[in-house]
Amino acid sequence: MNAKTADKIATALIVTIAAIIILILAGLLGYILIRGVGHISFDFLTSPPETIRAGGGIGPQLFNSLFLLVLTMIITIPLGLGAGIYMSEYAKPGRGTDFIRLVVEVLSSFPSIVVGLFGLLVIVNLFGFGFSLFSGALALTVFNLPLMVRITEQGLKSVPREQKEAGLALGLSKWKTIRSIMLPIAIPVILTGTILAAGRVFGEAAALLFTAGMSSPRLDFSDWNPLSPFSPLNPFRPAETLAVHIWKINSEGLAPDAPEIAAGASAVLIITVLLFNMIARWFGRYVHRKFTATK
Amino acid sequence: MQDIGLSAHKLSVHYGEKAAVKNVSLDFADRQVTALIGPSGCGKSTFLRSLNRMNDLIPGARVTGDIWIGGENINSPQTDVVLLRQKIGMVWQRPNPFHKSIYENIAFGPRYHGIRDKKKLDEIVEQSLRRAALWEETKDRLHNSALALSGGQQQRLCIARSIAVKPSIILMDEPASALDPVSTAKIEELIAELKQDYCIVIVTHNMYQAARISQKTAFFMLGEVEEYDDTDKIFTNPQKISTSDYITGRFG
Ligand SMILES: Nc1ncnc2c1ncn2[C@@H]1O[C@H](COP(=O)(O)OP(=O)(O)O)[C@@H](O)[C@H]1O
Ligand SMILES: [Mg+2]
Numbered sequence: 001m002n003a004k005t006a007d008k009i010a011t012a013l014i015v016t017i018a019a020i021i022i023l024i025l026a027g028l029l030g031y032i033l034i035r036g037v038g039h040i041s042f043d044f045l046t047s048p049p050e051t052i053r054a055g056g057g058i059g060p061q062l063f064n065s066l067f068l069l070v071l072t073m074i075i076t077i078p079l080g081l082g083a084g085i086y087m088s089e090y091a092k093p094g095r096g097t098d099f100i101r102l103v104v105e106v107l108s109s110f111p112s113i114v115v116g117l118f119g120l121l122v123i124v125n126l127f128g129f130g131f132s133l134f135s136g137a138l139a140l141t142v143f144n145l146p147l148m149v150r151i152t153e154q155g156l157k158s159v160p161r162e163q164k165e166a167g168l169a170l171g172l173s174k175w176k177t178i179r180s181i182m183l184p185i186a187i188p189v190i191l192t193g194t195i196l197a198a199g200r201v202f203g204e205a206a207a208l209l210f211t212a213g214m215s216s217p218r219l220d221f222s223d224w225n226p227l228s229p230f231s232p233l234n235p236f237r238p239a240e241t242l243a244v245h246i247w248k249i250n251s252e253g254l255a256p257d258a259p260e261i262a263a264g265a266s267a268v269l270i271i272t273v274l275l276f277n278m279i280a281r282w283f284g285r286y287v288h289r290k291f292t293a294t295k
Numbered sequence: 296m297q298d299i300g301l302s303a304h305k306l307s308v309h310y311g312e313k314a315a316v317k318n319v320s321l322d323f324a325d326r327q328v329t330a331l332i333g334p335s336g337c338g339k340s341t342f343l344r345s346l347n348r349m350n351d352l353i354p355g356a357r358v359t360g361d362i363w364i365g366g367e368n369i370n371s372p373q374t375d376v377v378l379l380r381q382k383i384g385m386v387w388q389r390p391n392p393f394h395k396s397i398y399e400n401i402a403f404g405p406r407y408h409g410i411r412d413k414k415k416l417d418e419i420v421e422q423s424l425r426r427a428a429l430w431e432e433t434k435d436r437l438h439n440s441a442l443a444l445s446g447g448q449q450q451r452l453c454i455a456r457s458i459a460v461k462p463s464i465i466l467m468d469e470p471a472s473a474l475d476p477v478s479t480a481k482i483e484e485l486i487a488e489l490k491q492d493y494c495i496v497i498v499t500h501n502m503y504q505a506a507r508i509s510q511k512t513a514f515f516m517l518g519e520v521e522e523y524d525d526t527d528k529i530f531t532n533p534q535k536i537s538t539s540d541y542i543t544g545r546f547g
Binding site: 093 | 347349352354377378379380381382383384385387389391393394395403404407408453456457460
């Protein structure tokens with residue numbers, strides 16, 4: 001067999017595999033969307049679910065998912081940025097930092113159900129936060145934080161070394177150089193990564209079953225005082241998220257239209273995660289252009 | 296005898312076990328351009344970067360020996376490197392303006408060092424750009440991104456940026472090697488101009504450039520200084536075979 005034929009065969013093989021993967025993905029997406037999109041309406045997105053009657057919505061669940069996302073990010077972003085900056089710029093390379101890096105890798109690859117059980121034992125019971133958004137946010141932080149650290153490190157590593165040196169050569173302190181010269185350049189990478197990480201948080205279910213809980217109190221959407229028990233903004237109330245809701249109605253839904261609701265909710269979930277991805281890409285490109293192009 | 300701007304004494308640099316600069320002693324006079332020439336990999340950049348402690352950033356790099364600036368050995372753990380680097384400007388091979396506006400590239404350093412007055416900053420920006428022969432080209436677009444400038448303009452901006460914090464020494468590592476001939480000529484002109492106020496040390500792989508712009512030349516080989524003398528002498532009457540081989544292009 002000559003090199004040309006080998007090349008042709010290899011190319012054909014790779015193209016076929018790629019095509020199969022794309023087909024599977026497209027099929028999966030198409031299936032979920034086609035089954036679910038018809039069920040999505042303004043009413044569906046805003047009204048509360050029904051237990052036994054048909055016609056329930058996913059309003060509170062959608063809100064819970066978004067609110068949980070915000071809470072998680074409020075915890076993760078500062079911690080992850082700080083740790084990432086430390087790891088990339090301050091930590092002396094050696095066994096200590098290698099060990100930290102290993103822990104970070106292991107943490108981020110933990111099965112989420114294990115993180116959920118850990119959350120139940122430690123956050124919910126030991127610390128006594130109960131089934132709450134806050135517990136859920138802490139559990140999500142466990143595997144989102146490593147991601148955030150890595151994203152920050154990557155962002156800073158992507159800054160050309162000469163930029164850092166130029167800052168230092170002007171007599172700027174190290175911190176000033178990081179903050180004012182390096183971070184602005186790293187921000188597109190960091191933000192893109194963060195949005196992708198957010199998409200992952202949004203679709204998470206297993207880690208939340210035992211931390212944020214599987215039910216929500218009857219939310220009173222006219223009460224925005226974070227301290228009152230029925231306020232949507234209360235971080236210490238239990239909260240069923242969209243992904244958890246899908247799991248629940250699929251396994252024990254009593255309403256006659258449970259399959260349609262599950263399908264609709266899945267479609268909403270998928271569309272939102274896709275949106276996160278698209279926004280991340282678009283944003284990355286936008287900022288890249290803004291920083292490097294002529295204007 | 297001219298003032299000594301900077302003086303290296305028995306300076307060696309190791310990367311791990313490997314010696315990249317061996318026992319180099321050189322005096323750099325104030326208000327004069329000294330060129331460092333030699334085949335690539337002979338330690339010119341490494342030597343230059345130890346003069347403002349930039350090699351501190353490289354894990355495993357070890358600099359031994361003394362570097363004297365105004366009666367102080369700055370290669371000592373006690374030295375405040377942040378303060379030191381303000382006194383030593385640096386220009387890199389590839390222009391590396393900050394991802395900021397032209398104005399901010401210049402104003403950033405002085406502002407950090409305590410100048411808050413807008414008028415004063417404007418003045419510094421104008422002076423520095425004029426000094427770098429860039430004012431006429433940029434005065435109408437000071438607040439545009441510096442990245443929109445051409446390579447040659449960016450390099451002059453980087454020079455302007457470094458002189459804005461009033462250093463007394465400027466280190467340049469092949470500042471024109473990434474530029475076209477016209478931009479190169481402008482940079483050379485600029486260096487000749489700056490010489491009146493600064494102690495300039497410049498690495499170059501371009502023999503003609505060294506001959507044109509420098510008063511002293513040090514020829515490096517394998518981490519050591521083979522020969523150090525007036526530029527005229529190095530190029531017309533070198534004392535060592537290796538020097539004459541190199542400048543006549545027989546190797547390197
Ligand atoms: N960061 C580094 N780590 C290890 N070795 C290096 C590093 N930088 C340069 N060197 C080595 O040191 C020697 C001198 O390099 P350099 O100073 O860049 O030479 P020049 O600027 O004269 O071309 C070379 O052998 C190079 O491989
Ligand atoms: Mg070099």
